[in-house]
Amino acid sequence: MEDLKRMAVFAAVVQHGSMSGAARALGMSTSAVSQQVRKLESDGGVTLLHRSTRKLALTEAGQRYHARCAAMCAAADQARAELAASRDAPSGELRLSATVGFARHISPALGELLSAHPALRLRLLVDDSTIDLINARIDLAVRYGRLQDSSWAARRLGGMQWILCASPDWAAAHGLPQDPDTLLSHSWLGFARENGGLVVDLRSPAGEQRALRVEPRIASNNQLSIQQMCEAGLGLALVGSMDAQDGLQDGRLVRLLPDWSFGTLDIWAVTPQRDAQPAKVRQTIAALHRYLRDLPGVTV
Known part of the structure; x- marks a missing residue:
C-alpha cells in the first residue's frame, strides 16, 4: 500500500511540475514529497527525475513509470466517481425480495x-x-x-389490520356471526405452522382481550392462496386490510365481526x-x- 501512495505522489509531482506544487495539492510538506520520490527511486534502483534548481525533468525510465502511475490515479478517480454516482443516483442491479x-x-x-x-x-x-x-x-x-x-x-414502511373475511356464498349459507365463540364451529383457512394450530387474538369493542385456538382445515404457506380459497367459499380467513380492499369492494369478500379487532401486521423494508x-x-x-x-x- 505504501508503494501505491508513493506512485500517487510521484504522479502529482509530474502533474504539478514541482515538489512544492505537489505538496500543496496533496496537503504534505515539500520534504515529505521529496522523500517519497527518493524512496521510489531507491527501491527501484533507477532515477526517475532529473532535478535542477529551476525545474524537474523525467528520465526515460521515469516517463514509462509515470504513464503507469498516471493510469493508476485515473482508475482511482474513476472508482471514486462511480461510488459517488452510486451514492447519489440509482444505478446498477437492485436485488429485491418480496412475498x-x-x-x-x-x-x-x-x-x-x-x-x-x-x-x-x-x-x-x-x-x-x-x-x-x-x-x-x-x-x-x-x-x-x-x-x-x-x-x-x-x-x-407501514402496517395493516387483520380482517376476518368470508365469501358472500359462505355468509349466505352460515349467516353473519355475532360472537367469536360461534367461529369455532366453522372451517378455517390459515398459514401453515409447524405446531399446526392457529391462535387468533382479538379484542372486543369494549377492549376485552380474547384468544381463539382453531385448527385450520386448509393450511398454506402462501397468504395469497389463503385469500383466494376464502373468496372461493372454502372457509374463514384472516386477510390483511391492504390485500382485502379489492375483494371487499367488488363483493368477493364479506367482513365478519367488523367491530372486533384482530390485530395488526407491520410491513418492513x-x-x-x-x-x-x-x-x-x-x-x-x-x-x-x-x-x-x-x-x-x-x-x-
Whole structure:
C-alpha cells in the first residue's frame, strides 16, 4: 500500500511540475514529497527525475513509470466517481425480495423510479419463505410481522389490520356471526405452522382481550392462496386490510365481526447493512413508503 501512495505522489509531482506544487495539492510538506520520490527511486534502483534548481525533468525510465502511475490515479478517480454516482443516483442491479402477495405492488410502487433512472435494473425474487439476504445477495427485502433479532437494518414502511373475511356464498349459507365463540364451529383457512394450530387474538369493542385456538382445515404457506380459497367459499380467513380492499369492494369478500379487532401486521423494508446505503436502496425504500402511505388499508 505504501508503494501505491508513493506512485500517487510521484504522479502529482509530474502533474504539478514541482515538489512544492505537489505538496500543496496533496496537503504534505515539500520534504515529505521529496522523500517519497527518493524512496521510489531507491527501491527501484533507477532515477526517475532529473532535478535542477529551476525545474524537474523525467528520465526515460521515469516517463514509462509515470504513464503507469498516471493510469493508476485515473482508475482511482474513476472508482471514486462511480461510488459517488452510486451514492447519489440509482444505478446498477437492485436485488429485491418480496412475498407473492406483495409482488403485485412492485410495479405501481417502483414504476416511476425505474422510468426516471434508466441505469437502474431490477431483479425481483418472489418467495414467501424467509431468504437469507447475504447468501442470496439481496439488497432489499419486504417482510411482514415481527422480525427476528439480527444485524440487519429494518425500516417500517407501514402496517395493516387483520380482517376476518368470508365469501358472500359462505355468509349466505352460515349467516353473519355475532360472537367469536360461534367461529369455532366453522372451517378455517390459515398459514401453515409447524405446531399446526392457529391462535387468533382479538379484542372486543369494549377492549376485552380474547384468544381463539382453531385448527385450520386448509393450511398454506402462501397468504395469497389463503385469500383466494376464502373468496372461493372454502372457509374463514384472516386477510390483511391492504390485500382485502379489492375483494371487499367488488363483493368477493364479506367482513365478519367488523367491530372486533384482530390485530395488526407491520410491513418492513429490511437491508443487510445499516450504513452507507447506495442510492438504489435508499430511493427504493422511499418509493415504497410513498406508495404504501397512499394505499387504502395501510397505516403509516
